[in-house]
Structure formats: C-alpha cells, structure tokens
Amino acid sequence: MKNASFDQFKGSADYVTSEPLRNAVNVSIALGRPLLIRGEPGTGKTMLARSIAKALEKKLITWHVKSTTKAQEGLYLYDTVQRLNDSRFGDKDVADIKHYIKLGKLGRAFTAPEQVVLLIDEVDKADIEFPNDLLNELDEMSFHIPETNETITAIHRPVTVITSNAEKELPDAFLRRCIFHYIEFPDAKLMEEIVGVHFPDLKPGLLKEALKVFYSLREIEEFRKKPSTSELIDWIRALMAGGISHDDIAKEVPFMGTLLKKETDYDYFVNNYMTRVGDTLVIRRR
Amino acid sequence: MFTDFFYVLRKHKVPVSITEWMTLMEALAGGHINNMDEFYFLARAILVKSETHYDHYDVAFQEYFKGIETPDEITEQVLEWLQSPMRNRELLSPEEQALFDKMDLEELMKELEKRLGEQTGQHDGGHHWVGRGGTSPFGHSGYHPGGIRIGGQSGGRSAIKIAQERRFQNYRDDLTLDVRQMKMALRGLRQLNRTGPEDELDLEETIDATAGNAGEIELVWERSRKNTVKVLLLMDVGGSMSPFARLCSQLFSAAHSSSHFKDFRYYYFHNCIYDDVYQDMERQEKVSTDLLLRTLEPDYKLLLVGDAAMAPSELMERYGAINYYQRNESPGVVWMKRIAEHFTHSVWMNPEEPRLWGQPSVRLIGKLFPMFPLTLEGLGQAVKRLVVKSG
Numbered sequence: 001m002k003n004a005s006f007d008q009f010k011g012s013a014d015y016v017t018s019e020p021l022r023n024a025v026n027v028s029i030a031l032g033r034p035l036l037i038r039g040e041p042g043t044g045k046t047m048l049a050r051s052i053a054k055a056l057e058k059k060l061i062t063w064h065v066k067s068t069t070k071a072q073e074g075l076y077l078y079d080t081v082q083r084l085n086d087s088r089f090g091d092k093d094v095a096d097i098k099h100y101i102k103l104g105k106l107g108r109a110f111t112a113p114e115q116v117v118l119l120i121d122e123v124d125k126a127d128i129e130f131p132n133d134l135l136n137e138l139d140e141m142s143f144h145i146p147e148t149n150e151t152i153t154a155i156h157r158p159v160t161v162i163t164s165n166a167e168k169e170l171p172d173a174f175l176r177r178c179i180f181h182y183i184e185f186p187d188a189k190l191m192e193e194i195v196g197v198h199f200p201d202l203k204p205g206l207l208k209e210a211l212k213v214f215y216s217l218r219e220i221e222e223f224r225k226k227p228s229t230s231e232l233i234d235w236i237r238a239l240m241a242g243g244i245s246h247d248d249i250a251k252e253v254p255f256m257g258t259l260l261k262k263e264t265d266y267d268y269f270v271n272n273y274m275t276r277v278g279d280t281l282v283i284r285r286r
Numbered sequence: 287m288f289t290d291f292f293y294v295l296r297k298h299k300v301p302v303s304i305t306e307w308m309t310l311m312e313a314l315a316g317g318h319i320n321n322m323d324e325f326y327f328l329a330r331a332i333l334v335k336s337e338t339h340y341d342h343y344d345v346a347f348q349e350y351f352k353g354i355e356t357p358d359e360i361t362e363q364v365l366e367w368l369q370s371p372m373r374n375r376e377l378l379s380p381e382e383q384a385l386f387d388k389m390d391l392e393e394l395m396k397e398l399e400k401r402l403g404e405q406t407g408q409h410d411g412g413h414h415w416v417g418r419g420g421t422s423p424f425g426h427s428g429y430h431p432g433g434i435r436i437g438g439q440s441g442g443r444s445a446i447k448i449a450q451e452r453r454f455q456n457y458r459d460d461l462t463l464d465v466r467q468m469k470m471a472l473r474g475l476r477q478l479n480r481t482g483p484e485d486e487l488d489l490e491e492t493i494d495a496t497a498g499n500a501g502e503i504e505l506v507w508e509r510s511r512k513n514t515v516k517v518l519l520l521m522d523v524g525g526s527m528s529p530f531a532r533l534c535s536q537l538f539s540a541a542h543s544s545s546h547f548k549d550f551r552y553y554y555f556h557n558c559i560y561d562d563v564y565q566d567m568e569r570q571e572k573v574s575t576d577l578l579l580r581t582l583e584p585d586y587k588l589l590l591v592g593d594a595a596m597a598p599s600e601l602m603e604r605y606g607a608i609n610y611y612q613r614n615e616s617p618g619v620v621w622m623k624r625i626a627e628h629f630t631h632s633v634w635m636n637p638e639e640p641r642l643w644g645q646p647s648v649r650l651i652g653k654l655f656p657m658f659p660l661t662l663e664g665l666g667q668a669v670k671r672l673v674v675k676s677g
Contacts, residue, residue, distance in 0.1 A: 019327070020327035020331070023324055023327050023331070024328070024331040027313050027318050027328055027331065027332070028331075030313070030316055030318055031309060031312055031313060031316070033309065036335070038336075038337065080489055080493070081487070081503075081505075084492075084493070084496055084503050087501065088501055088502070088503070170335075172301070175335035175336075176305045176306055176335075177305070178335065179332055180331055180332075180335045181331050182336075182337035182340065
C-alpha cells in the first residue's frame, strides 16, 4: 500500500513521462529534496517542471541560470545604488533598508504563501562554485539577510527541479543532496506517444515514416548536432502544413532544414546521402 | 543482508555516500517503494548521481541480486529480510530525529559502523539502524502496512532483467574518451582573476567615494573576473608512445580547441626531456628547454603526456639520450627535476594502464610529477590537482 500523498505526479496531458521519471519526481516531492534532471538537449528537461506545476496545480517560479549568475541573486538583491540615489532627495524612507531588499527567485519561492514549483534551469551554466553556494539554502530552505537581520524561511518547501546539460561537473556535496534522473532519448514507441500529444490527429502512416527517417538520421554519427525531439515536432508540423504524402518523406526528406540546423550537417547529408534527379534531391539508394 | 548492497555498490565504484544511503532508507521507511522494479529505479535515482555510473549500478545490482530472476524469488529474498523480527523497534522522537539529521558525516559513519557491528553480532537487531524515520520499511506487514509489499504486482519485466540489459554501458566514463569529453574535463582548469574592461560596480568604493563627495553619487567600477589559466602541454611522441598516438592527439585537440585558456603552448619530446624540446611531432624544430623555463612563468599549468617507459640510463646518465646525436650534458632526470621545480602546478598523464607502472623509470618520474592515467577519470583528477592552490 502506498501513501496516498505519494503518487502526486502522474504526468500531465501535454507531457509524456516514463514510469521511472514519475517515480523519481514523486520521491523527490515526498522527501523534500531537489530533483536533478540531466539528459540530451530536447528531451524535455525544462518542460518537466512546467508539467509538474500543471499537474499539481502549483505556481511555477523559473530561475534561468546564466554564466554570470551568482547564487546571491537567487536569494535577494540589496539595491544600494537606488538607496543612495533616493537619499539625495529625501522623498523616500531611506532609513528602512527593507525597501531596498528585493527577493530573488529562491527568496520568492520561499516566501510564497502556497507551495510552488521552483525550476533552476541549466544550473551548470554558472560558475563552478554556484551549486555549492546554494547547498545550505536548498538543504535548510532558509537564508539570512544580514542587512535587515532577517531570516527568510520557506513557508512551504518548494518542489525543486534542477536541470543540467552536464557542461560542467557538479560538486559532489551538491549531488549528494539531490535525487537524480537521467532522461534517455525517447525510443520510437515513447516518441510516438509524445508526438501524439502534440498532434492528436496525425495520420499513423505519416508518423511511422517520419519516425523512421528521424531515427535513421540520428544514427549518423558525423552530425555535429543530432536532430532532437523539438526538431522532430517542428518537422512534422511542416510536413502536415505542406501536405506531404508519406511516400515522399523517406524519398526526399522534405523540409530538411527543420531537422538539420547546422549548415555543415546539412551539407554533409546532402553530399553523402542524396543525389539529384531532375530538379529534386532524393535519397540515394544504397 | 541488505546493507551489503551499499558495499557492493562501493565495490563497483559507484560513489555512494552515507547521506544518500540514509535518503534511500528514508524513502523505504516512507513506504514509497512497492516492488522490485520501483526499488531498482528509485535506488538508482537516490544513490547514483551521474549517467556515467548507471552501468556500474547495473552491474552491482546484478551481482547483489544475482540468481534472482523471477518475481517469486525476489519475493523470497524480500521475505528473508522481513523474517527476522525486530525487537529494538524503538521509535525516535522528533527531537532525536532532528539530532540525527544534524550529525555530520563522520559521526554518521561512526554511528553506522557501530550499528553495523551490532548487526553481525545480533542478527535480528540488524534492521534497527535503518529505522531512522521512526518506522522501518522492513516491518512485518502487521506493523508497517506501508512497507514493502510482498507478492505485490510486478511490472512488465523484473528489475534484474533491466539491469542485465546494461543500456548505459556506453555512458561509462572510465572506458571511452572522446575529444568533447576531454574538453569537458579540461573545463575544470580555470582560475578567475579580474581582467578586462571595468564593468562591475565596486560597492565599497562607490559608497566611500559618494560619502567623500558629500552624498553626490559617484560610481566606481572594477574589472570583472576572467579565466587566466595558461597551459603548457609537453607530449612524448614516437617509439613506445605510437600505440597511444590517437589518444594523445585527442587530448591535444581537446586542449587546443578549448578557447577558455589565456594561453596554450605545446611541445614534443621523445622518451625524456633534455636540452631541447620540439615544436613539431617530427622533432625537427628545436626550442631549448632552458629558454622555455626562462620565458614561461611558473604559473603555467604543466601537463606532461608520456608512458615514462625508458631505460634507466636514458634518465640517469650523461649522454643517455636514446638519440645518440643528442649528447646531453646533464642526465634527463636533472632536466625533469628542473621542470618540476619551475612549474608550481604540474601533472603527468600516462596512457598506460596503472597496473603497468612498475618500471623503475615510471616510478622515478612518478616521484617528480603526480601521475594520472590518461582516462577521463584520470584527466578529471589531474585537472583537480592542477587547480589546487599549493602545487
């Protein structure tokens, strides 16, 4: 028998999950630990948080991490320049430092009156020390503001999702506190489901052909950027809009530009796999 | 017993810590696990923090649960865990739990060892340390309805079968190495210093200046932090290094295409470094080692690549160079020593497997430079070594 409160996340209508992923989400909610998600680009890491928020009917707070992001920014900002500036005119109460403390994303997630879903997106983009700087805050779900001598403690522990592209190694101490899940690239069966969510009235024949081409493209190791889920979705949208019959898909790979975004990949494919017949490029028979 | 799984994982080089193990226990205690399949995935989510270790986990899982293929057998195994009745089922009070949470790792380790000690002595009490959450997942069904359900429905395939597939074999980082992965490892080589245009507000200075300016705001800017790492790569080429040529060229292209170094220099040598190093692999364009040591500041991070396998005379004797015409006045070891002393941060990457590092020359070089295997793991360790403050 499971705890009734455990199976909170079952996926949402527009996001297809695998069972291990659902379990990982649920255990991270139940234990109140951050969930670290890693996987190839285009496997829906960021979408997961959105889906959790939607399924649990909670607000989503997103913190996009950039190379210049510092941990402090997530907690609060003390706008000293504004305060200095205001002090010259005396029309605002500069004595109260509180007016100049602005909570960051983490701070806002802590102080929200209801539990929220907090997404820390692409945590590995920032400086190597960034995750370490957040350790204590994520562990205890509180932080101190020395300027006002206030301690902000989470009213409700936010459901925390952290995504990483594995560009940088994350510190061990940080990893120890997380639940980890690696999203594999979906296999053809799961992909069918995913595409089905986006295009409910897609003809099965078209889908089958498109997926066949898609997965054979992914097998070409020479590509610098393999097509991923989002490219596939775009491509299918283009195929549907163009009214392409499914016989032509494998023969011509129409709208190839939506799948292969790098010029070198495009050229490589055209030169090595295609041949010109009349005015159109077709796949070379092997 | 179940704790053995922890050690099986450690044995297979999955870096599991007590913290994570405790988290798993917490999850078990919370009754979040219904069957073996869920156990497989949840334990993986909690204990394994990188897809590069997924395969190690699969192997460990197979070893620990080996021979248990059908759900029935798994049930038996689980039943076995449950058989021992628990006498010491004291429930922790919330205060005690809080105390437990605050224990640092070392204390936890001690506590764990202590309790493990009890476990061997007294079998049925063995479960009590896992009862951290106040309830134990291994309770009799009467005690703990939220525990592991026996004979519950199992998924389409058993966890052991999933483990057997070993789908993550290709993600292991101790086997495969490509340029991108090496680049990733080299990214760790960074040292941030303030350089470039002044584009960051210096708060302290601004306040001072503003105060000095009678409250009229005066903004003071400072330079932002940039990577200032300089790298020197010295590679052994030819002879016994030929089998590793591809690996070395991968490392080279990784280092060369890493744009984040402030400066990157590379030279070649054969077997050992003497009076000269070379700018090309054919060893035609000489550069005197002396000049190198004089012109490169000691803060260049030095990466030496080579198998360090040579005759002792090549290292220890005057005129010992393998190339007869080289006529080195000082033995190779003197040059090596000078280099080791000049650069504050240096490592030696050896493409040979560590078990073959027994040769006298390898051991000698290993005393001068910290030596790491040229694998992704080794490179990662080497990079860590290169960034620590005291060389």
